[in-house]
Amino acid sequence: MSRAFPSITLRWLPVWRRNLRVWRKLSGPALIGNFGEPLLYLLALGYGLGGFIGEVNGLPYIVFLASGIVCASAMNTASFEGLYSAYTRMAVQNTWGGMLATPLSIDDIVLGEILWAGTKSLISSVPILLVAALLGVVHDISALGVLPVVFIIGVCFGAMALVVTALAKSYDFFIYYFTLVITPLFLVSGVFFPLDGMPDAVRIGAQLLPLAHAVDVVRPLMTGQPLPSLTLLYLMVPLLYAAGAFWLATVLFHRRLIS
Amino acid sequence: MLPEPKILPDLVVEAHGLTKRYGTQTVVDNLDLSVRRGECFGLLGPNGAGKTTTLRMLMGATLPSAGELNVLGYTIPQQARQMHLRLGVVPQQDNLDPDFTVMENLSTYASYFGLRGAALDARITDLLAFANLEAKAHVGIGTLSGGMKRRLTLARALINDPDLLILDEPTTGLDPQARQLIWQRLRTLLAQGKSLILTTHYMEEAERLCDRLVIIDSGRILVSGSPAELVRQHIEPHVVEIHGRGMDEWFNSIGQQFVQRSEHAGETLFCYLADERPLLDALRQCPELHFMHRRANLEDVFIKLTGKELRE
Numbered sequence A: 001m002s003r004a005f006p007s008i009t010l011r012w013l014p015v016w017r018r019n020l021r022v023w024r025k026l027s028g029p030a031l032i033g034n035f036g037e038p039l040l041y042l043l044a045l046g047y048g049l050g051g052f053i054g055e056v057n058g059l060p061y062i063v064f065l066a067s068g069i070v071c072a073s074a075m076n077t078a079s080f081e082g083l084y085s086a087y088t089r090m091a092v093q094n095t096w097g098g099m100l101a102t103p104l105s106i107d108d109i110v111l112g113e114i115l116w117a118g119t120k121s122l123i124s125s126v127p128i129l130l131v132a133a134l135l136g137v138v139h140d141i142s143a144l145g146v147l148p149v150v151f152i153i154g155v156c157f158g159a160m161a162l163v164v165t166a167l168a169k170s171y172d173f174f175i176y177y178f179t180l181v182i183t184p185l186f187l188v189s190g191v192f193f194p195l196d197g198m199p200d201a202v203r204i205g206a207q208l209l210p211l212a213h214a215v216d217v218v219r220p221l222m223t224g225q226p227l228p229s230l231t232l233l234y235l236m237v238p239l240l241y242a243a244g245a246f247w248l249a250t251v252l253f254h255r256r257l258i259s
Numbered sequence B: 001m002l003p004e005p006k007i008l009p010d011l012v013v014e015a016h017g018l019t020k021r022y023g024t025q026t027v028v029d030n031l032d033l034s035v036r037r038g039e040c041f042g043l044l045g046p047n048g049a050g051k052t053t054t055l056r057m058l059m060g061a062t063l064p065s066a067g068e069l070n071v072l073g074y075t076i077p078q079q080a081r082q083m084h085l086r087l088g089v090v091p092q093q094d095n096l097d098p099d100f101t102v103m104e105n106l107s108t109y110a111s112y113f114g115l116r117g118a119a120l121d122a123r124i125t126d127l128l129a130f131a132n133l134e135a136k137a138h139v140g141i142g143t144l145s146g147g148m149k150r151r152l153t154l155a156r157a158l159i160n161d162p163d164l165l166i167l168d169e170p171t172t173g174l175d176p177q178a179r180q181l182i183w184q185r186l187r188t189l190l191a192q193g194k195s196l197i198l199t200t201h202y203m204e205e206a207e208r209l210c211d212r213l214v215i216i217d218s219g220r221i222l223v224s225g226s227p228a229e230l231v232r233q234h235i236e237p238h239v240v241e242i243h244g245r246g247m248d249e250w251f252n253s254i255g256q257q258f259v260q261r262s263e264h265a266g267e268t269l270f271c272y273l274a275d276e277r278p279l280l281d282a283l284r285q286c287p288e289l290h291f292m293h294r295r296a297n298l299e300d301v302f303i304k305l306t307g308k309e310l311r312e
């Protein structure tokens, strides 16, 4: 079946709410899992490596790193949600099959899952921001402006992950996506080090990918530097990825689940 | 909230030429079906006959390769969403939410229909009673027995007070008591005027519950009618089952002449007859042979039509 753009209604809300309800029941362990690892990176690399590096772009290394970690953690959280958790709901628990017998459609489910991935990124970024603030590596209250950007990162990577889930035959498939997509993005998006030192090809390539621009917006918000003049345009990049992936995911899930 | 009740058509399902192909395999082959309002309609057939695929097409969960389909007055799959407001489904594989309690399963499912508020709370209370699960309302579903899970799935399917209920093997794997309870509940639903479509492996279940049924194999309808009609039309009225030492020799030399049709299944010989008396008289002369006489039933029809060999 050839399909136009997915239909967008408020029916994503019960899908999103169901996931929130499950998360609230299991939140304790999940939360520690979500921010424990990024926090370790922040502390170990920030202080450990930071001692050798000193300043980066005029910032103490841990201050530079904190904003990268916030973005990377949002990307990871949403990717896990869109891969492992969504796959479980689709193929193992058949939760989506139950939903599809009700007035909910695949478009509603996919949109609900994408917005949930964004929400999950948002939730897991809060403790990291808090700790960063306690460590004194956040400049001022304008760091709260990071939250909507984190949500956008989550929506973008949640949508991309769902495309992969729509093609996955088992959980094993996801490791390729992490190795081939997520980890390289992690390394070339200015999370750990500025891209200035990279070869031109990598630098320009990274500009076409969804994470680097988000880092460029989050970093000034957390460090109190001026925002890039093209901030809104920068944020369009992950949003465009999200829209494209949303559309592709609905096409693929239709093919997989209904035909 | 639920839409205005629409007048129900006399036929809650009308399918013409319904066909499903997967690659080169034709799983459902040019099926014509009609289900009347208020009846219990059975879809019977051996494993792999195409029952689940047929039900999934009826509910708009699988796109047909060909055919016309109307369910509750809606064209499927185009109007599946509107139809779903008035449909209840008990799928073959349980898909209850494992992270939720019994109550949360019901209220979450209700949210997919946009149901909420006091009316929903009352409905959930009623459904918990209907499913005999009041004591389990706040229990996680991991601790429920198979029968309880099935009843919860049934209760969940009723959350939107549907006109039509689709049940894919609702009692498979349940013990006899659990099965009886489900049967009782399904009869209550029929008495309330709901229409039911069910698949089952248990011929007794079909015989008890179904007003009409079809037996399908390889995606094609073999026969259709009421259970009593099918037994009358497709099989001799009496069955004598025989086993024991020397049975084959005895049957070839003596028994055969009294019997219209016979079939081996394992070590038992099934004899089908119009008049059972001469065979029973002859059997009484042979103390070596054990035998049992009974009326023919739907299971005999099913086995005659689909064969005795095991399908997995």
Ligand SMILES: Nc1ncnc2c1ncn2[C@@H]1O[C@H](COP(=O)(O)OP(=O)(O)O)[C@@H](O)[C@H]1O
Pocket: B022, B027, B045, B046, B047, B048, B049, B050, B051, B052, B053, B054
């Ligand atoms: N998604 C699918 N892809 C390919 N073959 C399928 C699919 N679903 C079912 N089949 C095949 O269709 C046939 C009928 O399956 P099904 O409708 O589940 O039978 P039943 O419910 O009567 O046991 C089986 O041979 C099954 O392997």
Ligand SMILES: [Mg+2]
Pocket: B051, B052, B053, B092, B168
């Ligand atoms: Mg089946």
